[in-house]
Amino acid sequence: MSSTSDLDEVIDSIKKVEEEIRTVEASIKAVEAELKKDGLREKDVDYYREEKKQLREEKNKLRDEKNKLREKENKLRDEKSLSTPAVTTHWTTPSREEQNIVQQYRRLERQRNWPVKRGAVKKFATDPFLIDLRTCNFVGFEHQPELIRDIVLDEEPNRKKSGRRKCVLCFVPKKFVPEDSRYKGQNVSNNSSYMCRVCMVVLCNKPIGVSGAKTCHEVWHTKKNLDAEAFRYRKQLLEYREKDDDEAKMRRLQATKAHKKKWPVIEEVQEQEHQVDVLPDNGDEHATMKDVVASF
Secondary structure (H helix, E strand, O other): OOHHHHHHHHHHHHHHHHHHHHHHHHHHHHHHHHHOOOOOOHHHHHHHHHHHHHHHHHHHHHHHHHHHHHHHHHHHHHHHHHOOOOOOOOOOOOOHHHHHHHHHHHHHHHOOOOOOOOOHHHHHHHOHHHHHHHHOOOOOOOOOEEEOOHHHHOOOOOOOOOOOEEOOOOOEOHHHOOOOOOOOOOOEOOEEOEEEOOOOOEOOOOOOOOOOOOOHHHHHHHOOOHHHHHHHHHHHHHHHHHHHHHHHHHHHHHHHHHHHHHOHHHHHHHHHHHOOOOOOOOOOOOOOHHHHHHOO
16 A cells, blocks of 8 residues: 555544544533533432543543554655655755755654744744745645644634634734824734645735735745844735725715715705704693694
8 A cells, every 4th residue: 555545544534533532522511511500419410520531531542542643644744755756847856955854844743843833933034944944845845825724723722713813924913013003902914714734824825905916925935034024014014904994984985975965855854854843832831733733
């Protein structure tokens, strides 16, 4: 059996184990909900606690199984990356630098120090290995965008797993928003559903405002001075957002003026309908219906 088919089988096994883990977690939540109910007998409480304990043990076993499968997957991917590619337009065998990148990348995965969770821009701009990683491009390590994986979504467990996260390159924390900006005290960012399959960071795939400009994904993998590019793109995002808000406000104002110009009579009638007519005071506290009608 080829290594590719072995890898596919391992990936399928991981997906099945993850599905079983989700099922067990749902069962644990159901048991916890039963334990929170009032009026439970002591016998029932002991039963649910024992069931919860067994479910947690089963979950731990499944996690151990998943970790073993992950190690097997990393090993197979390592072998596949180091193997000679069948067809390529750039090279026939991996260079020593490429082999070093692969080995160090797999080492980080085995040590569970991957992906980078905090300060991605600073680390990818200063760490020699991460600089080589984000700028390399060879078989098995093509920097292609893909949908965000669970491992990245799990970094923020309190957020809903909507599948969208902030772009790490153009994200502007509120402490860096200028005092005179209308976004003072707010985080400003482009949300994206895609991440780099190698770097494992969320990057947006649409240019900021200017047609033909490079996307954050392209800049991330082509520019050496990442800090300067991040500063430039964050400033550009703020300017674009404020300009877009001004244009939207202007469009709403123009639409309102056009509406009033087109329907002036209707608006005058509506204003007259909202006016309250004051009846004439004839000094009679007990006015008859005939007097009320006559006043109109």
